[in-house]
Amino acid sequence: MPAGAVAAQEPGDGDEDPALEALRAGDAAAGREGDRGAQGEKGHRLGFPDPFVRPRAVPPGEGPPDRPRDRERGRGPGRGHQGVHPAVPSRGRGRGIQGGRRVKEDWNDLVRDRIRKAEELRASGINPYPNDRKAGWTTAAARAAAGEKSPEELEQAAVRVDVAGRMVASRSFGKAAFVVVSDRAGRLQAYIRRDKVGEDAYSLFVKSVDVGDIVWVEGTLFITRTGELTILAERFRLLSKAIRPLPEKWHGLADVETRYRQRYVDLIVNEKVREVFRTRARIIAHIRSYLTERDFLEVETPMMQPVAGGATAKPFVTHHNALGMDLYLRIAPELYLKRLLVGGFERVFEINRNFRNEGISTQHNPEFTMVEFYQAYATYEDLMRLTEEMISGMALSLFGTTEVRFQGETIDFAPPWERIPVAAAVARHGNLPQERLSDPAFLKETALSLGIEPGKEWGPGKLLSAVFEEVAEKKIRGPAFVTEYPIEVSPLSRRNDLRPDIVDRFELIVRGREIANAFSELNDPLDQRGRFEEQLRQREAGDEEAHAMDEDFLRALEHGMPPAAGEGIGIDRLVMLFTDSPSIRDVILFPQMRKEG
RNA sequence: GAGCCCAUAGCUCAGUUGGCAGAGCAUCUGACUUUUAAUCAGAGGGUCGCAGGUUCGAUCCCUGCUGGGCUCACCA
Secondary structure (H helix, E strand, O other): OOHHHHHHOOOOOOOOOHHHHHHHHHHHHHHOHHHOOOOOOOOOOOOOOOOOOOOOOOOOOOOOOOOHHHHHHOOOOOOOOOOOOOOOOOOOOOOEEEOOEEEOOOOOHHHHHHHHHHHHHHHOOOOOOOOOOOOOOOHHHHHHHHOOOOHHHHHHHOOEEEEEEEEEEEEEOOOEEEEEEEEOOEEEEEEEEHHHHOHHHHHHHHHHOOOOOEEEEEEEEEEOOOOOEEEEEEEEEEEEOOOOOOOOOOOOOOOHHHHHHOHHHHHHHOHHHHHHHHHHHHHHHHHHHHHHHOOOEEOOOOOEEOOOOOOOOOOOEEEEOOOOEEEEEOOOOHHHHHHHHHHOOOEEEEEEEEEOOOOOEOOEOOEEEEEEEEEEOOOHHHHHHHHHHHHHHHHHHHHOOOEEEEOOEEEEOOOOOEEEEHHHHHHHHHOOOHHHOOOHHHHHHHHHHOOOOOOOOOOHHHHHHHHHHHHOHHHOOOOEEEEEEEHHHOOOEOEOOOOOOEEEEEEEEEOOEEEEEEEEEOOOHHHHHHHHHHHHHHHHOOOOOOOOOOHHHHHHHHOOOOOEEEEEEEHHHHHHHHHOOOOHHHOOOOOOOOOOO
């Protein structure tokens, strides 16, 4: 990021208080391109008293005057009363509320040490949580500014930068220390010398600042003897005191449970985890721009629905008090997106969460993210080509190649991808005679021999589908489009023109897992009503997940829906493939967990 | 929901055939102005997940529970 861009937004508007404005002007000068190398104000170093405690205008009567935090609101040293350290218990375990601050039972000595440091800072007139610094530079911008300069050239250039971030390492030498600052763009080392930052600021650093704290550093860039780009600090500022210690520097945080529950810690210490979620964001951005560029309109449809439709799954139920009615968290946006096709939005998509009240596994989280998109005047075959183009293009833009490494294997997304009918896949992977796969008796026998317990209401289509999932799906390496799904298991798909028992549908399978599901949409309102009625029969026969009747959706279809094709892609699973993550919890920031003991 | 495995210091992990609980990092004290897991000397830090049982004695053996992981099942 160009430093100038950041600096440009720095100057105050002129209607703020003078102290703040002066402060901002000073900061802006430090980061502005044209002023690089200019020396900062001499003697303007952090020390006691802290010149940068930002006076806060408090309207009279707002807030009780005795609360501890009001100490921050005065100006200069000697204000208010100090010397009370209400949150620092003497020792030992205890719980209570002292001086308005809560002391928690699980705070150990490490935490107590840090609280003590924060309280000592307050007592010295220094706010341990000031918000009066802008990071003029990112660590990456500072690196870019140094470029390939030799140590001598860099010293000559006297590039002055200021960065802020979490202090993730500290190596102290008595009268000097190396610290590492981590921000959104990377890491950068700073060298803090007593004779550079001043006696007071240095002693503050030594006594009160720990690894894990958020800090701000300003100084000029140089290269150390060992070749590391470093800020020679002239000013140093604690911006936020962390009272909990970070995990150990070498092994980091390894406990899976803690990583999922306290993702904030995981993100601080595990760079790879940050990278996974950056990749996730880029994947979603790619999908959004791909569809938007092709004239798809991004929409948002209800996530709380009176009828949970568009998929076969158990929904979560919730209740609206004022309306006095139960609502379902959606299991799919499908039926609403198709209503929009009726309404004239011929190309729509939605990227958001769906909720399914089913088990949790490495492949399933109760809430998961899908993109669903619908295109009028297109068929499922058009969507195969679109999917190939979108995902291979995604791989190219992310990695510069269509080949993706996943769990020790290479997946090549270069089109075209294999297309294989369900029955052919069953025949191939299950070593079964394909010509008998339309024989209900044979299918039932096969299902039973595989340990499947067919329901009474199951027809040949459902049986074939179950056999496919048992013997074929996991073996398909892919990427492959599985086609010719039975109409029985596809209540929303358009019937094939030549074979009434199958629909124009595909599932995208990669490494044995369903990544996408797409079909030409059923737009015959009477056929759709018949399919819903069949689903009702299945439901009455005991299939909890059979599709529910949705009269309003039928009414929409009755107004005429253009011929169309639609697709849903499971974003989480796609991200797993693209980040080499074996568990869906590794690609969801806050995966669902049981209540903490 | 079932099976198998796991839970010891803030973190990463040892350990006890049942007898006062260990290391490294982190913390605290001291030394150290170009380090890279900095180094050196010293100190503190534990309800051994929770509850029962067996036992002279349980962190260890047994039972139950809680939380987590993996594999099934369900599903995308």
